[in-house]
Structures are given as structure tokens and as C-alpha cells.
Amino acid sequence: MSVDPYSLCPCGSGKKLKFCCSDLVADIEKIHRMVEGDQPRAALQHVEQTLKKRPGRPSLLDLKAMLELILHKLEDAEQTVAELLEKDPKNPAAHAQQAILKCAQGDGRAAVEPLQHALTMVSENMPRRVLEAIGAVGHTLLMEGNVIAARAHLWLYQGIAGKGDTRALELLVRLNQVTGLPLMLRDHLYMHEAPAGHPAEQQHSYAQALAAHGQWGPASAVFDKLCHEYPDLASLEYNRALVHGWLGDLETFAAGLHEFARRDVPLDDAVEAESIAQVLDPGIEDPTLDILRLIYPVLDEEEMFARLSLDQRFASQPVDTEEFADMEAPKPRAGFLLLDRPLPESGVDITRDTAPRILGVMYYFGRQTNRSERLELVIDRNEQYDESRGSFEQKLQGVVGIAEEEVVDQVSSADQALRWRWHFPRDTPIERRRALSREEGRVAILQRWPDTPLAVLGGKTPRQAASDPAMRIALMAAVATLEQGASNHRFPDAFRSLRDSLVLPQPEPIDAASIDPTRLPLTRLSRLDASRLSDEDLKELYQRAAMAGASGPIKQLAEEIVKRPAFDDFHGIEQATQRLAMLQEDTASASRVYELARERCERRGESNVEWDLCELELSLIEGQPESVQQLLRHIEQEHIHEQGVSEQLYSLFYQLGIVPGADEAPEAPSPPPTEPSGIWTPESAQGESGKQKLWLPS
Numbered sequence: 051m052s053v054d055p056y057s058l059c060p061c062g063s064g065k066k067l068k069f070c071c072s073d074l075v076a077d078i079e080k081i082h083r084m085v086e087g088d089q090p091r092a093a094l095q096h097v098e099q100t101l102k103k104r105p106g107r108p109s110l111l112d113l114k115a116m117l118e119l120i121l122h123k124l125e126d127a128e129q130t131v132a133e134l135l136e137k138d139p140k141n142p143a144a145h146a147q148q149a150i151l152k153c154a155q156g157d158g159r160a161a162v163e164p165l166q167h168a169l170t171m172v173s174e175n176m177p178r179r180v181l182e183a184i185g186a187v188g189h190t191l192l193m194e195g196n197v198i199a200a201r202a203h204l205w206l207y208q209g210i211a212g213k214g215d216t217r218a219l220e221l222l223v224r225l226n227q228v229t230g231l232p233l234m235l236r237d238h239l240y241m242h243e244a245p246a247g248h249p250a251e252q253q254h255s256y257a258q259a260l261a262a263h264g265q266w267g268p269a270s271a272v273f274d275k276l277c278h279e280y281p282d283l284a285s286l287e288y289n290r291a292l293v294h295g296w297l298g299d300l301e302t303f304a305a306g307l308h309e310f311a312r313r314d315v316p317l318d319d320a321v322e323a324e325s326i327a328q329v330l331d332p333g334i335e336d337p338t339l340d341i342l343r344l345i346y347p348v349l350d351e352e353e354m355f356a357r358l359s360l361d362q363r364f365a366s367q368p369v370d371t372e373e374f375a376d377m378e379a380p381k382p383r384a385g386f387l388l389l390d391r392p393l394p395e396s397g398v399d400i401t402r403d404t405a406p407r408i409l410g411v412m413y414y415f416g417r418q419t420n421r422s423e424r425l426e427l428v429i430d431r432n433e434q435y436d437e438s439r440g441s442f443e444q445k446l447q448g449v450v451g452i453a454e455e456e457v458v459d460q461v462s463s464a465d466q467a468l469r470w471r472w473h474f475p476r477d478t479p480i481e482r483r484r485a486l487s488r489e490e491g492r493v494a495i496l497q498r499w500p501d502t503p504l505a506v507l508g509g510k511t512p513r514q515a516a517s518d519p520a521m522r523i524a525l526m527a528a529v530a531t532l533e534q535g536a537s538n539h540r541f542p543d544a545f546r547s548l549r550d551s552l553v554l555p556q557p558e559p560i561d562a563a564s565i566d567p568t569r570l571p572l573t574r575l576s577r578l579d580a581s582r583l584s585d586e587d588l589k590e591l592y593q594r595a596a597m598a599g600a601s602g603p604i605k606q607l608a609e610e611i612v613k614r615p616a617f618d619d620f621h622g623i624e625q626a627t628q629r630l631a632m633l634q635e636d637t638a639s640a641s642r643v644y645e646l647a648r649e650r651c652e653r654r655g656e657s658n659v660e661w662d663l664c665e666l667e668l669s670l671i672e673g674q675p676e677s678v679q680q681l682l683r684h685i686e687q688e689h690i691h692e693q694g695v696s697e698q699l700y701s702l703f704y705q706l707g708i709v710p711g712a713d714e715a716p717e718a719p720s721p722p723p724t725e726p727s728g729i730w731t732p733e734s735a736q737g738e739s740g741k742q743k744l745w746l747p748s
């Protein structure tokens with residue numbers, strides 16, 4: 051086989067073949083073929099044989115380490131990487147392997163340093179292994195819940211890998227969609243510009259350039275030094291915090307942002323920095339209360355079921371099989387809820403005061419070989435705990451024995467204040483459930499939260515902090531964090547009232563004509579009038595909001611997009627319309643969105659049946675027979691002969707499990723979707739990102 055000696059070496063070093071492994075081409079290519087053919091064991095054997103002929107060759111040791119990692123031979127890989135580093139300490143791929151090894155050992159934070167060594171050693175072309183290490187470190191940090199460092203690594207990967215490899219991008223999108231991160235953590239954090247004319251300007255720019263290439267280690271050293279020399283320059287403090295954060299050092303990151311917020315900087319900047327610091331500061335922990343599991347031996351099964359089914363404070367609850375999917379032992383046979391008041395016959399006129407709240411969840415487990423029947427109750431150890439437990443045990447007196455107790459989890463007091471769990475009678479209309487959820491949300495935000503002691507306020511409650519001028523920024527940041535939580539944008543009025551009651555300023559409007567759409571923090575979007583944005587700025591901001599999976603901004607901007615004929619040919623218009631409709635609080639508003647979409651189709655001279663079908667699906671799910679009939683009639687009269695329409699109609703009914711009769715409107719097929727039952731808090735989101743098993747660069 052003839053190979054161009056000036057092509058890149060197949061070992062992935064980024065060097066030209068002639069100066070790298072020209073004597074090993076055949077072997078290396080053979081090994082690659084074996085890996086592609088899914089024969090890593092054979093490939094490893096071949097590497098080992100080749101190494102006997104050419105002992106200590108870095109490119110072979112690199113392949114060997116890679117194969118050992120694929121085969122999960124971590125101890126072997128550790129030895130190989132150590133040998134590689136010893137033979138070739140200036141080889142970036144060797145340090146990258148060290149980083150990948152740390153990732154395989156499950157320590158993303160420890161992987162950052164060797165990766166930094168690798169990045170500083172890259173000269174011309176980036177070795178393949180270094181790029182892989184960036185992805186692996188980003189992914190491992192993400193699994194560890196280190197969002198700031200994970201995002202920085204994944205963006206770096208994406209920037210180098212280019213458009214052809216979208217794995218990091220997909221992971222970033224999923225990170226935003228999956229986790230309940232507050233808005234400010236879904237957005238890019240940009241460095242502050244170097245101060246023009248300042249003695250630090252040149253070194254500052256140099257550090258920024260290093261950082262732009264992912265060399266955050268060297269950049270952090272420059273910023274550390276500059277902060278020491280020019281302690282008054284707040285932008286240095288901010289940038290220093292960022293690069294330490296990108297390196298995974300959350301302590302320094304949070305401390306730097308707290309410090310920046312104390313400086314003489316624009317109020318918005320201070321509040322945003324403080325808010326991020328509060329959420330991510332590892333030193334801040336709210337007081338928690340225990341979630342307990344009480345395990346009762348069952349003495350009389352028949353009588354127990356009789357009592358559970360007769361008492362209106364128990365409600366039977368189907369066992370969620372997914373929740374127990376990982377459980378090896380037999381799954382529960384039945385589930386019940388313990389309510390704080392009897393379940394009313396009907397939910398048609400239910401109010402906040404008559405709706406039962408869930409105090410605990412019960413599971414009944416049948417006899418197992420080494421265990422007799424038992425009833426488990428999961429319950430929070432909150433203020434009502436003694437009373438709830440007492441009355442529960444009284445109701446089941448004589449049919450269950452003495453409970454064993456174990457702590458299964460913990461919940462922060464702030465979380466507890468902002469959460470609620472209701473159980474509604476089956477006939478409770480969706481609109482009613484939503485209205486109650488909005489009402490309860492307001493009560494949680496305006497009454498319970500202000501009286502909850504918070505670690506971010508040094509253990510004071512927001513109301514106490516309101517009278518302390520020194521806590522002003524911290525309090526504004528705490529309110530902002532709460533407001534930017536996952537779906538808390540549904541309560542804009544509540545946050546206005548909350549600020550008034552805490553004597554905090556309301557956010558000032560921002561002039562849409564004066565913004566930089568690529569940089570404006572998404573958290574500030576709600577303050578500008580989207581109707582005054584230019585088409586270009588609107589598009590740019592919408593795309594950023596969509597990437598961040600930020601419901602509030604998506605709703606605000608899509609609202610404007612669907613109104614403008616200039617967006618008729620925007621390639622994301624269908625998705626924007628659909629998202630906007632899904633984000634509406636009620637069906638009437640969603641119908642209005644679909645109406646705009648139909649008008650667009652008219653302008654484009656297209657059929658609008660796609661939107662008729664969307665609206666039909668919504669009306670079916672929401673159980674609105676009149677609108678279902680009207681839409682069906684319309685589709686039949688106007689569209690039924692269009693291509694694919696009757697098939698789509700059929701598949702819609704099929705998916706929803708409905709066979710429509712000739713003249714009757716179908717019933718709502720499934721129980722209505724549950725409303726989010728709580729206000730987002732940072733605690734509730736923590737740990738979620740770590741649980742998500744996503745993607746590992748291969």
C-alpha cells in the first residue's frame with residue numbers, strides 16, 4: 051500500500067507520517083480495522099506483539115491504553131499510561147490518556163489537570179486523543195453535576211470538532227432540557243472585556259486568548275497574578291472566577307463571584323453573579339428534614355385492606371412500575387396515599403381549602419421467602435409528622451405491628467416550603483387543577499418562602515434580610531434565582547408583589563434597540579419589549595433561548611415570531627409555533643396560536659390541516675368535546691381528500707386509544723396531565739444532572 055508520507059500519521063498524533071510512525075503504518079492500520087470490526091481483544095494482542103518488536107513506542111502505548119480502556123482493564127491502562135508518560139512526557143496524547151483514564155475511574159475533577167497539560171502541549175494539529183479527552187472530561191463533569199465546567203468543556207469540544215460531530219452539542223441541549231437548571235445556568239457566561247488603557251490590559255488580553263483556546267489552567271495563573279496586582283479591578287475578579295469554574299473549582303468560582311457582587315459594579319451584573327454563586331457555592335447548605343420510610347409488619351391483611359378502602363383519607367394509587375424497575379426483590383402489590391383530609395366526592399368545585407394534600411405514600415408488599423407481608427409508608431418528618439403518623443397508626447391499629455424506621459432521603463426546608471402534593475377527585479376539571487396550582491404557587495412564593503430561613507442569607511429569612519441593607523444584593527439574588535427557576539415564569543405577578551413586599555426594586559425595562567442580541571443574558575429578556583426587536587435580533591435571541599431550553603424566553607419570543615410575516619419562511623417557524631402552543635396556560639390561548647399558524651399557511655398558499663390536527667389532538671387530550679366536533683367537521687369538509695389526512699386522523703385516534711363513533715365526540719382518553727406541583731428551587735434540581743446517563747465519547 052502506498053501512503054503519502056506527508057499525510058497525517060494514522061496514530062492520531064497530528065504529526066506528518068514521515069516524522070512519526072512511517073515504520074508502523076501497516077500495524078496501526080490493522081489495529082484500527084480490528085477496532086472498527088469490534089475486535090478489541092484481537093487488536094490489543096496485536097499491539098502487544100508489535101510492542102515487543104518496538105518497545106516503548108509512544109503511538110503503540112497510546113493505542114494499548116485506549117484498548118485497555120475500551121476493555122475496562124483500568125489497572126493495566128493505568129500502568130500503560132504511566133509508561134507512556136515516562137517515555138514521552140511532552141506528548142499531549144499521553145496526558146490526554148491520563149485524563150481519559152481519570153474519567154474512566156469516575157473522577158472528572160481530577161481529569162481536568164492532565165487535560166490542561168495536554169492542551170498546553172498541542173502545537174500544530176490537535177491529536178485525536180486530546181479532542182477525545184475534552185469530550186470525556188466534559189461528559190464526566192456533567193455526570194458529577196459540575197455544570198459550569200462541563201459546559202465549558204463541551205463547548206470547547208464542539209468548537210474544535212466542528213459541525214460534523216454534534217455529540218457535545220446534543221449533550222448540551224439535553225443538559226438544558228433534562229435538568230431543572232435555573233435560567234442563568236443554561237446561558238453562556240462571557241468574560242468581561244479587558245479594560246482599555248489600563249496597565250493590566252495587555253496581560254488581561256493574553257489571558258483571555260489562552261482561555262479562548264481552553265487553556266484555562268495557564269489563564270487562571272495570569273488572572274490570579276493580575277488580581278493580586280490590581281485588586282481594585284472588578285472585571286479581573288470576575289474573569290478569574292470564570293476560568294477557575296471552567297477548571298471545575300467551584301469553591302474559587304463561587305468565592306470570586308460573591309466578591310465581584312460586593313464590588314462597585316452595575317446592579318444587574320452584581321445580582322446575576324451573586325445569584326449564580328448562591329446556587330453553586332458548595333459551602334452553602336440549607337437545613338434539611340428527613341424523609342422517612344416506616345416499615346410495618348402486616349398482622350391481618352384482609353382487615354388492613356378493608357380499612358384502607360373504607361377510609362376516605364386513604365386513596366388507592368396504582369403502583370408506578372417504572373419507579374420500581376431497578377428493584378430486584380418482588381415489587382409492591384398495591385399502593386395507597388395518606389391524605390390530610392377526606393377525599394371529596396367530586397372535584398368540580400374544589401378549592402385550595404378542600405383539596406386533600408398528600409402526607410405520605412404507602413406500598414403493600416406480599417410475603418417473600420425470607421420476609422413476611424409488610425406495609426411501607428414514606429413520609430416527611432415535618433411539623434405535621436407526629437400528628438400524621440399518630441392518626442395513621444390509630445386507623446390501622448391491630449392490623450399492622452410496630453414500625454421499623456429508616457431515613458431514605460432529605461429535603462431542604464426551602465424546598466419543603468415551595469412544594470405541595472395534592473390528590474384530586476377524578477372528575478376535577480383540568481382548568482380547576484391549573485387554577486389551584488397557580489393559586490398555591492402564589493401562596494408559596496408570597497407567604498411561605500419569605501418566612502423560610504435560607505443559607506444564602508446567612509440563615510435569615512427573606513423578610514428578616516429585607517431590613518438589613520448589607521443583605522440587599524444577596525436578597526435580590528435569591529429572589530432572582532427563584533424567579534429564574536424551571537417553570538416559575540408562570541408567576542410573573544407573584545414576583546412583582548414579592549419584590550414590593552421585600553422593598554426591593556423592580557427590574558427596569560431594557561431598550562430593545564440598544565442590546566447586543568448575542569450577549570444579552572437571557573435572564574434579562576423579560577424586561578424588554580420583544581415587539582421592538584429587529585427581525586435579526588429576534589431570531590438570534592430565539593435561537594439562543596431554544597438552545598437553552600428556556601421556556602419563559604421561548605414563549606416571549608415565539609409569541610412575537612408567529613405574528614411577523616417576515617418569519618413565514620424561517621426554518622424554525624413550525625417548531626416555534628408548536629412550542630408556543632404547548633407553553634400556553636389554557637386551550638383558548640393555544641387555539642389562538644394555531645389560528646395564527648393557519649393564517650400563515652394561507653399567506654403561503656398551503657393547506658393548514660397540520661394545525662387543525664394539532665388543535666384536534668389538544669382538544670382531545672383536554673377533553674373538550676365541542677371543539678373536537680367542530681374541528682372534525684372542518685377537517686372532513688375542507689381537508690379529508692388531501693393526501694395523508696385520513697391516515698393522520700386515524701393514527702391520532704389510534705395513539706390516543708380512541709375509536710370514534712359516527713356521531714359522538716370521543717371522550718377524553720386518559721387522565722389529565724398532572725400539573726407541576728411546586729416552585730422550582732436550586733435544591734430540587736441538584737443531583738438530577740448527575741443521575742442522567744447520557745453519552746460518553748468513544
Ligand SMILES: [Zn+2]
Pocket residue numbers: 059060061062063070071109
Ligand atoms: Zn504516529
Ligand SMILES: [Zn+2]
Pocket residue numbers: 658659662684688689
Ligand atoms: Zn383547516
